[in-house]
Every structure is written in structure tokens, then in C-alpha cells.
Amino acid sequence: MSEPRRLLAALTVLLLYLGFCALVMLRARRRHRRSVAPEDAAPALLVAHASQTGFAEELAWRSAELLRTAALPVRVEALGALSSDSLAVAGRALFVVSTTGEGDAPDSAARFLRRVMAGTPDLSRLGFGILALGDRSYARYCAFGRSLDAWLRQCGATPLFDRVEVDDGEEGALRHWQHHLGRLAGTTELPDWEAPHFDAWRLVERRLLNPGSQGGPAFHLALEPIAGAPRWCAGDIAEIGPRNAAEAVAGFLHRLGLGSAEGFEDRLLPQEPEAIAALAGLPPAELRRRLPPLPHREYSIASLPEDGRLELLVRQVRRPDGRLGLGSGWLTAHAPLGGAIALRVRTNRSFHPPEPGRPLILIGNGTGLAGLRAHLRARRAAGQRRNWLLFGERSRGCDFFHRTEIEACCAEGSLQRLDLAFSRDQAERIHVQHRLREAAEELRRWVDEGAAIYVCGSLEGMAGDVQAALADILGTAALKALTDSGRYRRDVY
Known part of the structure; x- marks a missing residue:
């Protein structure tokens, strides 16, 4: 190679190297600015x-x-x-x-x-x-x-x-x-990173549990598998793939500039891109590229596989603008009885049952009763009778979810102690953490006898207040030891 060509080649390599370094620095600077x-x-x-x-x-x-x-x-x-x-x-x-x-x-x-x-x-x-x-x-x-x-x-x-x-x-x-x-x-609309694979289930029962309540409507829902049912354990989670109500689809199309929001108020459309693509006049592949999958919703399972169906306890949620929540709206208002529901079971090992023979204290409020109910049903089926339930809601007359079943457990002895906290039934607001403090001596005795403590319900308010009460009653070090040994577990949301 001649000397000029060698110099030109060297200069080309140098320029390529400098360009590469500049690109790396630019990307790093952009990432830093984003952070x-x-x-x-x-x-x-x-x-x-x-x-x-x-x-x-x-x-x-x-x-x-x-x-x-x-x-x-x-x-x-x-x-x-x-x-x-x-x-x-x-x-x-x-x-x-x-x-x-x-x-x-x-x-x-x-x-x-x-x-x-x-x-x-x-x-x-x-x-x-x-x-x-x-x-x-x-x-x-x-x-x-x-x-x-x-x-x-x-x-x-x-x-x-x-x-x-x-x-x-x-x-x-x-x-x-x-x-x-x-x-x-502060949003329920963040898309999943990857759309999960759902199984097909059929909605076979939807029953309002709290007519006349001061709180939001709460529904007992039952679903049966269309194909073979997966196995699950008390404490596991049902992931629901919501579908779009008509106004949600129309609004989404409108935001994409693909159609008018008019004319769809009385129709329901599935989540699958093929149906929405037909309205948008786009190939399904193109719509998939432009339309992220809907986020899933998580609900504690309130039944066991032996019951033959998967049961949920779902509170109907309304957004600040009055629209129903994506998941709760689909399950409690839009999905037709007998219609298909996209569902998959997620293992939740951190809330699985304690070993047989260990006493169990169940604490929760509102729809958190769902996860506790599954544990109580599992304990009842296994003949484990050392169970204590502390449950809180607004009023006994409207919000004592699954009252007949719980009282039957008390009568037969599979629920040895029941403490209820209905906050609106008296002038003073009483919650489950107050019932815990009232029963402090009994709580310490159960824990000394090896009891596990399971908490299910709202993260804001209840879960923190219950943890503070447990720390005061048992001591911070003792509560930490219970956590480390798996005897204090929570499923809070």
C-alpha cells in the first residue's frame, strides 16, 4: 500500500473511532439528563x-x-x-x-x-x-x-x-x-411490560354483598374454567385481563386520532386488537404496535380448587371523573354473566399457609377478607381449629361480608375467636387495630403458643396501624423475629 493510502486509511479509522466515542458520550449524556x-x-x-x-x-x-x-x-x-x-x-x-x-x-x-x-x-x-x-x-x-x-x-x-x-x-x-x-x-393505566398469557374462565355468579352501604359496592364473584383448571393454594392471586367498555375503546381510538368517540355508548368491545382494529381501519399488526396491552388487575383468591370454582371479593372503584375503574368496572358492571373472563393464577408464596398444627391469627378489613377466607376454608377442611379472625368494615348491618359462613365456623368450632370492628356503628371510630390492643394479653398467649399472624387488606391505614399495634403489644424485636421466621405475613394493597 502506498504512503498516501496508508495515511488515508489511518485517518478513516481515527475518524470512525472519534465518531464512536462521540456517540457513546452523547448517549451517556442523554441518559444522565433523563435521570x-x-x-x-x-x-x-x-x-x-x-x-x-x-x-x-x-x-x-x-x-x-x-x-x-x-x-x-x-x-x-x-x-x-x-x-x-x-x-x-x-x-x-x-x-x-x-x-x-x-x-x-x-x-x-x-x-x-x-x-x-x-x-x-x-x-x-x-x-x-x-x-x-x-x-x-x-x-x-x-x-x-x-x-x-x-x-x-x-x-x-x-x-x-x-x-x-x-x-x-x-x-x-x-x-x-x-x-x-x-x-x-397515581394511575391504574400503566401498561404491562409484556402481556401475560391468560386462560379462559366463565363468570357464573355476581352478587352484591353490601346493599345500602356507605362504602363502595362490594361484589362476590365466581368463575369457572372453560378448559382445565389450574391448581392454586390459599394466599394465591388471580390476575385479571380486563376488557374495554365501549366508552374506553372509543376514547382510546379518539386519542389515537383513529375515530370518533361517538356511537359506542351502548356496546361492549373486547380487548383483542382484531376487534379494535376493525373500527380503526388498521391492520391488527399495526394496531398492536401502536396500542399497548391493558394493565392487568390483581385480586386475592377467596376459594380453594376443591370448591370447584374461583371466587373473588371485589370493590367497585370509581375514578375522580366518575368513570368505573378498569378492572373492577369490567368485573362488576360490564362483563356479562356467562361471558368469558381472561384470568391467570399467580403463585404468592409469601402468603401461603403456615405448617399444619400452628395456630393462625387472621387480620383484615374490607375486601381483604377474600384472602383470609381462603385460609380459613383451607384450615377448616384440614381440621385445623386454632383460628382467630379479626375483621373490620363500616357497619354490621350492610358490610359483614360472608356473615352466614363466618358465624357457622364459630358455631362448629373451626373459628375459635372472632373480633369485629364496624367503624360507623358508634360515635367513636373503631378499627381492627383497636380490637388487637383490647385483646393484647390473648394475642401474646397465642404467639407464645406458636401462632402465625396473617394480614390482608388495605396498605394505607389498616396495615400500618395493625403493624404499629403488633409492635407495641409484642415488641419490635419479637415482631421482627416473627417476620424473619415467616410467622408474620402480609398481603396488602
């Missing part, structure tokens, strides 16, 4: 990641992007880059962390362990959530996520929701995380 909220914006929610293979970091960025679709300011940081001071002023933080080896933190978190977790800074102004990645084939499953959770609580931070643990990338747990992201963003 920092404008100075005049609301305080950004912190999403911190600690990853060994890159999966936790990927999920952290996907979480941030999902929250940004709801106009929530977010910043993303590596856990190792954080300090005690930055956490103390963060306001709200989400931690997406993996566990490596036999329960170790990722290498990228070593600095955080050494400089931050070695102390106990005041994090009383921090609200946090944790997505812990792990693999159940290892003895110390999700160990770093669990130790981070315990340390944050020790420093006074408040959990925004219970820790979500993911076994080897399990899709159901990741969808549950997305469910919590939607609640943080």
Missing part, C-alpha cells in the same frame, strides 16, 4: 440499582421509564454512588437489587455496604420500596434484598409497600412490581 429532574420540577423519585449481571439495572431503567409515562419525575442511580445524606433527603426511593453467590451483595454495592450500611443514619423521612432478585435454588434466597430492607427499617425508613421478591425472573412477580409502580404514579 435528573429539572430544578423547578417536583422532587424526583430515586430508583437505585445494584446489579451483578446487569438485569437489576435493566429493570431499574424500565421501572423509571414506566413511571415517566405517568409524568412522574424520576432519577436513576447506582446504589454504590449513594451516600447517607443523599438517602436522607431523597423523599421516596425504589431499590432494585440482586443477590449473588451464596447470599452476597453485588460487587457494585460494596462501597454502599462499607460506607453507608455500616452505620445507622436517620432515614425517617424516606419512603422506600424494594424489588429483590434471587434464585430459590440457593440457600440464602434474595438475601441482599432482605438485608437492605431490614437495614432501611432499622434506620427509620417507611416501606411504601411490602418487598417484592423475584425468583429467577418470574414474570408474575415482575407484574406485581409494575402494579406497585402504578399505585406510586
Whole structure:
């Protein structure tokens, strides 16, 4: 090769290299700009990641992007880059962390362990959530996520929701995380990252449980599988794939600029893109590209496979503008009896039954009775009679859900103690945490005899107040020991 050609080749390689470096720097700068909220914006929610293979970091960025679709300011940081001071002023933080080896933190978190977790800074102004990645084939499953959770609580931070643990990338747990992201963003419309595969079920019963109630209508729903039914366990979750009511479809088409919102008020249309595509005049493949899948909805299962059908207890929700909620509206108002429901069962190991022979204390309010009912039915079928239920709602006359069944359990002895808290039946508002405090001595006796405590119901209000009452009655250290041993479990939403 001649000298001029060698110089030209060298210059070409140099320019290509400089262009590549500029591209890398530009992408890094863009990512950095995306991770920092404008100075005049609301305080950004912190999403911190600690990853060994890159999966936790990927999920952290996907979480941030999902929250940004709801106009929530977010910043993303590596856990190792954080300090005690930055956490103390963060306001709200989400931690997406993996566990490596036999329960170790990722290498990228070593600095955080050494400089931050070695102390106990005041994090009383921090609200946090944790997505812990792990693999159940290892003895110390999700160990770093669990130790981070315990340390944050020790420093006074408040959990925004219970820790979500993911076994080897399990899709159901990741969808549950997305469910919590939607609640943080104040919207129920965040799309799933990936549309789950649903089975076909038939809605065979819909019964209003609380006519005349001061609260929202609550319905008992029963579904039967159209094909073979999956097995499930008390504590497991039903994921529902809602379909669009007519006004929702028309509005969606209108927002896409694909059609008018008029003329569909009295019709119901399925969620499947083929039906909507026919209205839009688009090929289904094109509509799928432009139309994200509807987010799923989660409900505690209130029955057992042996009952022959899957039962739910669903509160009808209305949005601020008066429209029905996506999932509850579909199940309680729009879906026709006998019609098909898209449903899949998600295993929820963190709320599975205790070992046989252990006394069980069930605490909940409102539609949280669904998850407790499944446990009570399982215990009753197994001949386990040491059961205690504490349940709260508005009024005995309207809101004592499944009253006949519960009173029958008391009469036959499969429910040894029942404490009820109907908040509107007297001048003073009485809730389940007040009943717990009244029964403090009995509660300590049951726990000393090995009882497990299961809580199901609303995260805001009830769950925190119950936990505070339990900590006062049993002691913070004892409650932590119950949590670590699996004797204190929650399914709260």
C-alpha cells in the first residue's frame, strides 16, 4: 500500500473511532439528563440499582421509564454512588437489587455496604420500596434484598409497600412490581411490560354483598374454567385481563386520532386488537404496535380448587371523573354473566399457609377478607381449629361480608375467636387495630403458643396501624423475629 493510502486509511479509522466515542458520550449524556429532574420540577423519585449481571439495572431503567409515562419525575442511580445524606433527603426511593453467590451483595454495592450500611443514619423521612432478585435454588434466597430492607427499617425508613421478591425472573412477580409502580404514579393505566398469557374462565355468579352501604359496592364473584383448571393454594392471586367498555375503546381510538368517540355508548368491545382494529381501519399488526396491552388487575383468591370454582371479593372503584375503574368496572358492571373472563393464577408464596398444627391469627378489613377466607376454608377442611379472625368494615348491618359462613365456623368450632370492628356503628371510630390492643394479653398467649399472624387488606391505614399495634403489644424485636421466621405475613394493597 502506498504512503498516501496508508495515511488515508489511518485517518478513516481515527475518524470512525472519534465518531464512536462521540456517540457513546452523547448517549451517556442523554441518559444522565433523563435521570435528573429539572430544578423547578417536583422532587424526583430515586430508583437505585445494584446489579451483578446487569438485569437489576435493566429493570431499574424500565421501572423509571414506566413511571415517566405517568409524568412522574424520576432519577436513576447506582446504589454504590449513594451516600447517607443523599438517602436522607431523597423523599421516596425504589431499590432494585440482586443477590449473588451464596447470599452476597453485588460487587457494585460494596462501597454502599462499607460506607453507608455500616452505620445507622436517620432515614425517617424516606419512603422506600424494594424489588429483590434471587434464585430459590440457593440457600440464602434474595438475601441482599432482605438485608437492605431490614437495614432501611432499622434506620427509620417507611416501606411504601411490602418487598417484592423475584425468583429467577418470574414474570408474575415482575407484574406485581409494575402494579406497585402504578399505585406510586397515581394511575391504574400503566401498561404491562409484556402481556401475560391468560386462560379462559366463565363468570357464573355476581352478587352484591353490601346493599345500602356507605362504602363502595362490594361484589362476590365466581368463575369457572372453560378448559382445565389450574391448581392454586390459599394466599394465591388471580390476575385479571380486563376488557374495554365501549366508552374506553372509543376514547382510546379518539386519542389515537383513529375515530370518533361517538356511537359506542351502548356496546361492549373486547380487548383483542382484531376487534379494535376493525373500527380503526388498521391492520391488527399495526394496531398492536401502536396500542399497548391493558394493565392487568390483581385480586386475592377467596376459594380453594376443591370448591370447584374461583371466587373473588371485589370493590367497585370509581375514578375522580366518575368513570368505573378498569378492572373492577369490567368485573362488576360490564362483563356479562356467562361471558368469558381472561384470568391467570399467580403463585404468592409469601402468603401461603403456615405448617399444619400452628395456630393462625387472621387480620383484615374490607375486601381483604377474600384472602383470609381462603385460609380459613383451607384450615377448616384440614381440621385445623386454632383460628382467630379479626375483621373490620363500616357497619354490621350492610358490610359483614360472608356473615352466614363466618358465624357457622364459630358455631362448629373451626373459628375459635372472632373480633369485629364496624367503624360507623358508634360515635367513636373503631378499627381492627383497636380490637388487637383490647385483646393484647390473648394475642401474646397465642404467639407464645406458636401462632402465625396473617394480614390482608388495605396498605394505607389498616396495615400500618395493625403493624404499629403488633409492635407495641409484642415488641419490635419479637415482631421482627416473627417476620424473619415467616410467622408474620402480609398481603396488602
